[in-house]
Amino acid sequence: MKQSVCRFVLFVSLCASALGAIAADNKVIEKPVVADTAEKFDAQAAEIRKEMSSGGRYEYIRPDERAKAETDLNSMAAMLQKSGSVAAMSKDERVQLFNTQEHVNGILTHSDSYRLVCERVAPTGSSIPVTKCRTVADIERNRLDTKKAMQDAMTIGSKCAGSNCRGN
Incomplete structure (x- = not known):
């Protein structure tokens, strides 16, 4: 009896964890862009550009919003290429990078297909x-x-x- 209860609990917990993993892919990404270093950001920007194409997570982004997101991504890339990392930036540059990052995150969160x-x-x-x-x-x-x-x-x-x- 105890074994069957333990097996049932184990089965339910495995099912719950599997469903959690499946559901995790369909959640809205709160902060799609987190800039730290130029290399990490370039990989993130490439992934976001891929997701903005047809069939991607942000495929329904409006053309004007897509242009704004592209401008922001290019601006952030230029800032990070210039300094190398956020730690090497001046306070004003970090504030500008953070504001640009928040702007692009807002656009992407609003356009997320799973929202x-x-x-x-x-x-x-x-x-x-x-x-x-x-x-x-x-x-x-x-x-x-x-x-x-x-x-x-x-x-x-x-x-x-x-x-x-x-x-x-």
Whole structure:
């Protein structure tokens, strides 16, 4: 009896740790960029640029936000290349680097596909609001699919075939 309870507890703890590892990949990264040295930052910047491409974590970033993030990443790289590391920077340079880092982190956190957006809406036929949560990726996919469906309906629906046309 004791052995079966121990096995059950072990099984549950292993399952929980496995689920925790899976769920960890889908969490919003609070600080995507942490600049320390030029080498570490270059690796981080390359990873972020990869994630901003199609299929990446930040694929739904707006073009103007992407340009701002690129500018910030390039600015941070230049500051770190000049000094070598944060420790070698003057106080003013560190403040400027930190502010730029916070700006790019804000942009990336806002554009993270796994960020959860919740809203309280009343479903059709009810006046009782319900909390509905979706990820940024789900919202953007839905928006793009709806836009494509509307464009397809306008294109296909506007074609006139045979005797079904008005005015014929």
